[in-house]
Amino acid sequence: MNEQQTLPGLASELEEGEPVFILRGRDPLAAHLVALWAAIRKGDTASAVSIHADLIVDPAHKYRVDPSSRASAEKLASACDVSREMVAWREAKGLEAFEVYNVA
Secondary structure, X not given: OOOXXXXXXXXXXXXXXXXXXXXXXXXXXXXXXXXXXXXXXHOOHHHHXXXXXHHHXXXXXXXXXXOXXXXXXXXXXXXXXXXXXXXXXXXXXXXOOOOOOOOO
């Protein structure tokens, strides 16, 4: 996000009730996840597979949160809730929605 693209600016583009999930730069997985999203949207399957493999092999283990931490468990559950809300929102709009796996 740059100076021209602020959160209030993004908020004005959202439809009523549209769920949002924000990845911050300090999240060690954020760059990988954004790159994966971009590769998929571009139709660059080779890059998407490579980025996905990198996510599974290295950061997924290195940056795993403590599952016994209540705060971590709540944050993960909240992320899963947002994912399900996104699917429900898309379905309510008559848009294609992919199955979401419950990881929490």
